[in-house]
Amino acid sequence: MTDPKSLRSLAEDVARQVGEQVVARRSAGFTWETKSSTADVVTEIDTWAENAVVELLTAARPDDGFLGEEGTSTTGTTGVLWTIDPIDGTTNLLYDIPGYSVSIGASLDGVPIVGAVFDPVRSELFSAAVGDGATRNGLPISPSTSTELSTSLLGTGFSYESGMRAHQGSTMKTILPAVRDIRRLGGAALDLCNVACGRLDAYFERNLSPWDFAAGALIAAEAGASVVTGPLTRASAPGIVSALDTLLASAEV
Ligand code: IPD
Ligand code: CA
Numbered sequence: 001m002t003d004p005k006s007l008r009s010l011a012e013d014v015a016r017q018v019g020e021q022v023v024a025r026r027s028a029g030f031t032w033e034t035k036s037s038t039a040d041v042v043t044e045i046d047t048w049a050e051n052a053v054v055e056l057l058t059a060a061r062p063d064d065g066f067l068g069e070e071g072t073s074t075t076g077t078t079g080v081l082w083t084i085d086p087i088d089g090t091t092n093l094l095y096d097i098p099g100y101s102v103s104i105g106a107s108l109d110g111v112p113i114v115g116a117v118f119d120p121v122r123s124e125l126f127s128a129a130v131g132d133g134a135t136r137n138g139l140p141i142s143p144s145t146s147t148e149l150s151t152s153l154l155g156t157g158f159s160y161e162s163g164m165r166a167h168q169g170s171t172m173k174t175i176l177p178a179v180r181d182i183r184r185l186g187g188a189a190l191d192l193c194n195v196a197c198g199r200l201d202a203y204f205e206r207n208l209s210p211w212d213f214a215a216g217a218l219i220a221a222e223a224g225a226s227v228v229t230g231p232l233t234r235a236s237a238p239g240i241v242s243a244l245d246t247l248l249a250s251a252e253v
């Protein structure tokens with residue numbers, strides 16, 4: 001059974017259940033270490049959350065495949081692959097800044113079919129199933145109606161690699177004067193959900209990993225945003241897509 005509606009409800013339940021425990025574990029105190037660079041942190045809660053998500057999903061879907069940021073990688077036999085970011089926005093979690101989430105996406109034979117992103121601080125659950133629209137806490141969401149870049153609020157994110165960061169900084173001198181403002185909220189999954197519900201007019205970031213956007217990109221697309229994934233991921237309110245793409249190209253993002 002690979003019915004997107006039932007997989008969506010499973011992803012919602014697991015993201016919420018694990019996310020609620022993330023907050024409790026944060027309050028109890030936790031250890032952390034660095035990964036690819038001094039900027040890149042992993043906490044014991046990230047590892048715990050990935051194991052918890054995989055355990056709960058496996059109990060319901062033992063023959064599916066799993067890919068998780070903290071090391072899970074298994075091949076299933078059903079064509080369904082679950083792509084998990086157990087905590088997207090770990091730097092926010094580390095500093096007790098809101099804006100981290102549990103992100104769970106599912107694809108069938110390589111095509112995204114389900115996404116669930118739970119923000120435990122705001123208690124907001126975003127989700128989507130292919131062809132079925134996107135919701136926040138069960139209510140339909142849609143992107144903003146913005147038609148002008150000059151009055152648009154853009155989100156972006158920065159790499160953990162210092163050379164790439166230097167380049168990303170230099171692109172800002174072209175982008176900032178052209179828009180209302182920029183936000184670096186610290187979690188790609190929620191950035192995509194923020195475009196989905198109109199809290200950001202658009203979002204862009206280079207070099208994301210599959211778990212960063214697996215759920216959020218489908219949620220944004222199902223909400224009605226224009227979404228491209230790849231070396232440059234961007235999600236945009238429909239009314240500013242072409243102006244945004246021109247700006248991103250001219251800034252050499
Ligand atoms: C990061 C966040 C951040 C984005 C980085 C991601 P992590 O994920 O989504 O906003 O700018 O590119 O790697 O490390 O917190 O799971
Ligand atoms: Ca991430």
Ligand code: CA
Nearest residue numbers: 069085087088
């Ligand atoms: Ca993560």
